Amino acid sequence: MSRASHTAGDISLVFSGEAGQGLQTLEQLVTRLFKRAGYHVFSYSEVMSRIRGGNNTTRLRISSRRVACCLRRIDILVPLHAGAMARLREGITPETVILGDPAFIDAAYRDGSQPVVEVPLAEMAREAGGDIYLNVLLAGLLSGLFCLDEALLEDLIGEFFGKAGEDRVGRNLEAARKGYGRGSHVLKAGQVLPFPERSEEARRELLLTGVDAVGIGGLAGGCSFVSSYPMSPSTGLLLFYARHAQEFGLVVEQAEDEISAINMALGAWYAGGKALVTTSGGGFSLMVEGLSLAGGIESPVVIHLGQRPGPATGLPTRTEQADLEHALYSGHGEFPRLILAPGTLKEGYDLARHAFFMADRFQIPVFILTDQYFLEGLCTVDSLDIPSREQESFIVETDAGYRRYRLTEDGVSPRGIPGFGSGLVCVDSDEHDETGHITEDSRVRADMVDKRLRKIESVRQACIPPTLTGSEDFRHLVVGWGSTFAVVREALDVLKRTDLAFLHFSQVYPLHPAAAGIMKRAERRIILENNATAQFGKLIRQQTGIGFEGRILKYDGFPFLLEEVVERLEALL
Amino acid sequence: MDASDFDLPGPLDIAWCPGCGNYHILAALKAALAGLGIQPGELVVVSGIGQAAKAPQYLKTNFFNGLHGRSLPVASAVKAANPGLTVIAESGDGCMYGEGGNHLLHAIRRNPDITAIVHNNMVYALTKGQASPTSLRGFVTPVQVSGTCQDPFNPLAIAVALDASFVARAFAGDEEETAGILKRAISHKGFALVDIFQNCVTFNRVNTFQWFKSHTYYVDGSYDPSDRDAAFSTAVRTDRFALGVLYLGSGKPTFSECQGMQDTPLHRHRVNREKIAALLEAKRA
Numbered sequence: 001m002s003r004a005s006h007t008a009g010d011i012s013l014v015f016s017g018e019a020g021q022g023l024q025t026l027e028q029l030v031t032r033l034f035k036r037a038g039y040h041v042f043s044y045s046e047v048m049s050r051i052r053g054g055n056n057t058t059r060l061r062i063s064s065r066r067v068a069c070c071l072r073r074i075d076i077l078v079p080l081h082a083g084a085m086a087r088l089r090e091g092i093t094p095e096t097v098i099l100g101d102p103a104f105i106d107a108a109y110r111d112g113s114q115p116v117v118e119v120p121l122a123e124m125a126r127e128a129g130g131d132i133y134l135n136v137l138l139a140g141l142l143s144g145l146f147c148l149d150e151a152l153l154e155d156l157i158g159e160f161f162g163k164a165g166e167d168r169v170g171r172n173l174e175a176a177r178k179g180y181g182r183g184s185h186v187l188k189a190g191q192v193l194p195f196p197e198r199s200e201e202a203r204r205e206l207l208l209t210g211v212d213a214v215g216i217g218g219l220a221g222g223c224s225f226v227s228s229y230p231m232s233p234s235t236g237l238l239l240f241y242a243r244h245a246q247e248f249g250l251v252v253e254q255a256e257d258e259i260s261a262i263n264m265a266l267g268a269w270y271a272g273g274k275a276l277v278t279t280s281g282g283g284f285s286l287m288v289e290g291l292s293l294a295g296g297i298e299s300p301v302v303i304h305l306g307q308r309p310g311p312a313t314g315l316p317t318r319t320e321q322a323d324l325e326h327a328l329y330s331g332h333g334e335f336p337r338l339i340l341a342p343g344t345l346k347e348g349y350d351l352a353r354h355a356f357f358m359a360d361r362f363q364i365p366v367f368i369l370t371d372q373y374f375l376e377g378l379c380t381v382d383s384l385d386i387p388s389r390e391q392e393s394f395i396v397e398t399d400a401g402y403r404r405y406r407l408t409e410d411g412v413s414p415r416g417i418p419g420f421g422s423g424l425v426c427v428d429s430d431e432h433d434e435t436g437h438i439t440e441d442s443r444v445r446a447d448m449v450d451k452r453l454r455k456i457e458s459v460r461q462a463c464i465p466p467t468l469t470g471s472e473d474f475r476h477l478v479v480g481w482g483s484t485f486a487v488v489r490e491a492l493d494v495l496k497r498t499d500l501a502f503l504h505f506s507q508v509y510p511l512h513p514a515a516a517g518i519m520k521r522a523e524r525r526i527i528l529e530n531n532a533t534a535q536f537g538k539l540i541r542q543q544t545g546i547g548f549e550g551r552i553l554k555y556d557g558f559p560f561l562l563e564e565v566v567e568r569l570e571a572l573l
Numbered sequence: 574m575d576a577s578d579f580d581l582p583g584p585l586d587i588a589w590c591p592g593c594g595n596y597h598i599l600a601a602l603k604a605a606l607a608g609l610g611i612q613p614g615e616l617v618v619v620s621g622i623g624q625a626a627k628a629p630q631y632l633k634t635n636f637f638n639g640l641h642g643r644s645l646p647v648a649s650a651v652k653a654a655n656p657g658l659t660v661i662a663e664s665g666d667g668c669m670y671g672e673g674g675n676h677l678l679h680a681i682r683r684n685p686d687i688t689a690i691v692h693n694n695m696v697y698a699l700t701k702g703q704a705s706p707t708s709l710r711g712f713v714t715p716v717q718v719s720g721t722c723q724d725p726f727n728p729l730a731i732a733v734a735l736d737a738s739f740v741a742r743a744f745a746g747d748e749e750e751t752a753g754i755l756k757r758a759i760s761h762k763g764f765a766l767v768d769i770f771q772n773c774v775t776f777n778r779v780n781t782f783q784w785f786k787s788h789t790y791y792v793d794g795s796y797d798p799s800d801r802d803a804a805f806s807t808a809v810r811t812d813r814f815a816l817g818v819l820y821l822g823s824g825k826p827t828f829s830e831c832q833g834m835q836d837t838p839l840h841r842h843r844v845n846r847e848k849i850a851a852l853l854e855a856k857r858a
Contacts, residue, residue, distance in 0.1 A: 032858070036858070204857060205857065206853060206856040206857055207856055207857075208856055212856065216849060216852055216853065219844070219845075219852075220844060220846075220849055221844075222842065222843075222844050224842040225650070225653070225654060225839060227646075227650065244852070245832075246833060247848060248845060248848060249842060251650075251653050251654070251832050251839070253653075253832070255646065256675055256676065256678070256679035259643065259646075259676075260643075260645075260646040260675075260676055260679070261646075263640065263643040263646035263647050263650075264647065264649060266639070266647060266650075267637065267646065267647035267648065267650030267651045268650040268651070268653065268654045268839065270637050270647070270654075271617070271651040271652075271654035271658065271838070272654055272655055272838055272839050272840025273650075273653075273654040273839035273840070273842070274839070274842070275650075289640055290640070290643070293639060293640050297637075383853075384853055386846055386850050386853070387844060387846060387849075390843060390844060391844050393840075417840055418614070418615075418616075418617045418651075418658055419614065419615055419635075419655055419657060419658050419838070420840060422614065423614075424613065424614065424633070424634065424635050426629075426635065426636050426638075427636070427637050427638070428630075428636075428638040429622070429638055429640055430638065436636075438588075438630055438638075
């Protein structure tokens with residue numbers, strides 16, 4: 001791809017440091033700073049599963065348009081410890097500006113052929129009061145470098161460190177100003193790339209992570225109960241709800257294990273709450289019996305499954321899309337389910353809301369299938385719809401003759417809760433009759449299976465259609481799902497081909513009835529997934545008979561980079 | 574109220590053997606509930622899997638007959654979601670102490686205002702006679718062919734060790750005393766554990782009705798259930814097993830209190846659009 005045209009509106013900035021250096025604070029400071037200044041930002045951090053040391057990187061894009069994926073190309077690289085550059089060589093181009101302390105810049109890049117800006121960061125931090133000031137120093141340096149209004153920097157530092165007291169704010173401000181001065185100096189020396197355009201539009205956007213989007217969407221969907229056991233990368237959502245529990249009147253409980261977590265969630269739904277569990281692959285394995293219970297007692301439940309690479313412990317802090325089949329086929333017995341997989345932050349919000357609606361409406365388990373990349377990526381989004389009215393509740397007041405499992409035409413029995421009405425609400429994991437009591441009557445058994453499975457048709461009718469983008473007159477069609485939306489979308493923009501389109505699914509099961517027709521229009525279909533066996537491709541083939549001529553798969557623990565998708569598509573087209 | 578207020582219209586097809594201790598426990602529970610004036614509609618009985626777990630099938634009540642071992646997490650959440658309900662978790666020794674052992678430990682710590690009733694017959698009956706966590710050492714079964722060589726799980730000692738809110742043991746053969754203990758447990762605020770010895774007429778020929786009669790005694794009026802050391806010594810006795818309320822904990826806050834919950838049930842929870850709007854607005858900064 002032509003670098004010059006691309007960089008004009010879009011700068012790729014990478015910090016590379018050790019765990020414990022405070023890269024997270026730096027990411028928060030810098031993304032807010034640039035957003036407030038009128039840039040679109042996207043940031044993704046990849047970290048090792050450790051508390052100190054190792055090498056963590058934050059990939060930041062500062063852009064004149066909304067961007068939501070990672071680049072391989074690095075325009076400005078800031079190494080923060082010796083050896084920080086080792087894992088980033090493939091992103092370093094002859095134009096990459098390496099900015100930082102001479103001690104951290106690999107000797108290979110200091111022979112004069114590479115643009116290097118030496119800033120004695122370690123010494124400056126020491127002067128400011130120690131290593132903990134490195135973050136604000138860098139935030140200042142970048143502000144100066146990009147010619148941002150110094151007041152933006154000062155306000156942000158006041159907000160960030162205000163709680164820590166005046167002294168702390170003062171010292172941080174001093175360090176930030178020093179950084180700013182140094183950045184301005186570098187700017188004057190003309191050692192950097194052209195800046196992207198700023199806009200009022202970007203300034204007004206929301207800056208969210210996937211966790212924020214799903215979390216707020218869940219609140220909008222009426223979530224009132226969260227029980228979970230911590231497991232990366234799903235823990236962020238538990239933290240989100242814990243943070244907002246008091247304000248929104250939620251019950252949030254860290255369970256003793258995932259088995260307890262999902263059983264609590266089912267108890268909460270039974271008694272009138274709207275519960276969510278958040279987990280990752282291994283934790284979900286422990287929830288599977290509870291999932292089947294939800295199927296058997298026809299309980300709603302919302303399961304947020306944040307994927308990471310498996311099997312077993314796998315790569316705890318990294319990303320993958322390899323638990324689709326886990327979500328799809330888990331649980332003994334036969335019962336309906338719905339699997340949603342947001343591709344954008346807006347979808348994360350909308351689908352979390354939708355998940356509560358669908359779970360409640362059809363009394364089924366609903367999955368929100370995300371991954372580490374989706375959850376922890378930070379991005380700007382224009383706006384999200386506040387629900388205009390109260391989320392509909394499907395709880396009925398019971399009468400004396402209430403039967404929890406009354407046979408109905410669409411299979412959905414009006415759901416009562418104990419203590420609301422004059423009836424009794426009996427649910428049973430054993431096969432049961434209409435009143436909820438144990439039965440081994442074979443006719444009742446068959447009726448109950450039919451009743452439960454009848455709901456699939458209603459769920460199918462409420463399918464969310466896949467999104468088709470790119471050329472309307474396509475011959476080649478890329479098919480993907482979940483978190484790969486933005487990277488494929490941008491790859492299409494780069495490729496500018498008139499014969500290529502992208503079909504993205506944010507509801508992966510059941511499949512939308514129109515999906516097969518769209519896929520059949522293509523001469524060649526390419527499946528793109530962040531896993532090794534094309535799980536969604538297999539599902540499509542099983543459900544529609546449609547196969548794929550090309551596969552773009554990635555399973556090294558990292559998300560797709562833009563250039564990589566462009567190159568692999570070019571190779572297949 | 575009368576115990577018969579909790580009868581279901583018959584005839585019931587009951588899955589228990591004639592002479593099973595479960596009948597006495599069911600009768601004692603009905604008497605306790607009637608004695609406390611609890612209406613069937615305000616009661617939720619959560620059970621696991623096993624013969625004991627079928628008890629709510631034969632009781633006029635709301636019930637949640639869930640998975641093996643998992644009654645306590647469900648019951649804890651039911652109470653949290655609607656504090657106005659009386660919530661009982663009822664199951665057998667295998668369900669509560671084996672499959673669900675971890676949940677018991679943490680339910681005691683979490684201290685929801687619920688009552689756990691454990692039918693303890695020292696054997697797995699529904700699966701036809703294997704050792705249970707409470708089987709005594711040497712108990713011979715088709716699996717433990719040379720007799721179980723593990724010491725039995727001691728639920729009461731564990732509960733005292735965890736400073737449980739209410740710890741008691743009853744014997745199903747004494748319906749009146751059992752009903753009295755259950756009344757105290759259900760009206761107690763906080764987590765109450767009631768282990769109930771019962772005979773299994775089909776699969777436990779060692780710990781018979783007579784065996785329980787001769788191996789138990791009731792603590793008397795001089796017993797102080799707030800004395801934790803005494804409670805522990807009593808709980809670890811194995812020559813004869815103590816019956817009655819053995820321990821009353823230090824009055825720690827309940828799960829709902831820790832959650833800062835008001836008495837408003839969660840089904841009255843409403844989406845707060847203004848606060849969501851404010852949350853989003855803050856993300857523009």
